[in-house]
Amino acid sequence: MTTSPFLTLHELVKKARQKLNHDNWDYIVGGTETETTVRRNRLALDSIAFQPRVLRDVSRIDASTEFLGHSLRLPVFLAPVGGLEHFAAEAGAAAAKAAAQFGISHMLSSVCEPGLEAVAQAAPDALRIYQLYVHGDADWVDAMAARAIAAGYDAFCLTVDSAYYSRRERDLAKRNIRRDNVPGREFQARFTWSDVARLKSKFAIPLILKGIATKEDAVLALEHGVDMIYVSNHGGRQLDHCRGTMEVLPEIVAAVGGRAPIMIDGGFNRGADIVKAIAAGASLVGIGRMQCIGLAAGGEAGLTRLLEILEQEIRLCLGLLGVNTWAELDPSYLHPAHPVGTGGTLDAFPLLALDEKSFY
Ligand code: FNR
Numbered sequence: 001m002t003t004s005p006f007l008t009l010h011e012l013v014k015k016a017r018q019k020l021n022h023d024n025w026d027y028i029v030g031g032t033e034t035e036t037t038v039r040r041n042r043l044a045l046d047s048i049a050f051q052p053r054v055l056r057d058v059s060r061i062d063a064s065t066e067f068l069g070h071s072l073r074l075p076v077f078l079a080p081v082g083g084l085e086h087f088a089a090e091a092g093a094a095a096a097k098a099a100a101q102f103g104i105s106h107m108l109s110s111v112c113e114p115g116l117e118a119v120a121q122a123a124p125d126a127l128r129i130y131q132l133y134v135h136g137d138a139d140w141v142d143a144m145a146a147r148a149i150a151a152g153y154d155a156f157c158l159t160v161d162s163a164y165y166s167r168r169e170r171d172l173a174k175r176n177i178r179r180d181n182v183p184g185r186e187f188q189a190r191f192t193w194s195d196v197a198r199l200k201s202k203f204a205i206p207l208i209l210k211g212i213a214t215k216e217d218a219v220l221a222l223e224h225g226v227d228m229i230y231v232s233n234h235g236g237r238q239l240d241h242c243r244g245t246m247e248v249l250p251e252i253v254a255a256v257g258g259r260a261p262i263m264i265d266g267g268f269n270r271g272a273d274i275v276k277a278i279a280a281g282a283s284l285v286g287i288g289r290m291q292c293i294g295l296a297a298g299g300e301a302g303l304t305r306l307l308e309i310l311e312q313e314i315r316l317c318l319g320l321l322g323v324n325t326w327a328e329l330d331p332s333y334l335h336p337a338h339p340v341g342t343g344g345t346l347d348a349f350p351l352l353a354l355d356e357k358s359f360y
Pocket residue numbers: 027028029041079080081082083109110111131159210232233234235236237265266267268286287288289290292
């Protein structure tokens with residue numbers, strides 16, 4: 001039995017909301033302009049129903065997986081999040097330690113404290129991936145790749161959906177201007193496939209492109225030697241009016257045809273969401289906002305607790321679907337359905353108001 005005060009994910013969401021000021025809350029939950037992409041991520045998940053099978057022996061559930069030579073407790077990773085220092089004292093180090101302690105993979109953002117070497121020291125044994133925003137010329141990018149390799153990172157990730165910083169209107173409306181004027185940001189807009197090829201030819205570390213949103217770019221990535229395809233629209237924080245990532249995933253799975261593992265993020269807030277992505281052909285699912293929620297609610301312990309609850313949801317979901325392992329799942333367990341929500345960031349937590357309305 002747990003000693004944690006949190007039994008459900010919505011309790012962690014509520015605690016995080018209580019602890020964060022309005023600016024930091026909006027920074028987490030917000031997206032670009034009309035926030036249509038944010039909603040489409042959630043609606044794409046909400047538009048899939050399960051087709052469970054029954055009367056099978058599901059007494060040996062195993063939710064673990066293998067990735068980059070590491071055994072992981074769940075097919076989940078902490079998506080790169082900049083500015084974690086706004087939510088938890090140790091920032092990226094707290095997230096990496098929670099990932100290591102729980103047994104999942106961590107991806108560190110290049111705009112997150114305390115930096116790549118300190119995070120590597122905090123969690124030396126975790127499966128660690130370093131994500132870079134291109135804020136300098138080719139020499140600068142190469143130097144960052146060399147530093148990530150020297151610090152023992154298992155893979156290097158370039159975020160490619162951020163040629164420009166978007167208009168986050170929740171922040172703008174409050175004059176809470178965050179990263180518009182980062183030095184070197186202009187290099188991101190000039191970055192092209194030839195830079196990807198150059199990096200691939202110079203460094204042996206596995207390369208991931210984060211922000212692939214079409215089957216055409218997934219195929220181009222493979223042609224440029226990219227090792228893993230990361231399907232993402234930045235959680236609806238960059239280009240508005242994108243398709244939900246879960247809607248695009250089947251096309252990308254088909255185009256990649258098993259030639260590379262596929263990572264995905266965007267609206268994966270519950271265990272069932274993660275199960276849907278793996279059934280549709282993804283290998284690993286990233287959590288962005290939920291990571292912030294866990295850290296804001298209770299630091300490293302809060303994030304670890306969030307992962308424990310996600311694991312309970314996932315294991316139960318697998319058993320009730322009629323499978324023991326990920327390998328048994330395939331798209332036949334999924335079916336198109338009418339969404340029940342409107343795609344709001346908190347749609348996955350319909351009981352948030354429960355104690356205020358006890359007859360709800
Ligand atoms: C992000 N994201 C992000 N992505 C990235 O490549 N580098 C970064 O520094 C950040 N920073 C960041 C900050 C915050 C507060 C959030 C919420 C997100 C995007 C992130 O990696 C991921 O793509 C989305 O968060 C996934 O969607 P969900 O899980 O938040 O719905």
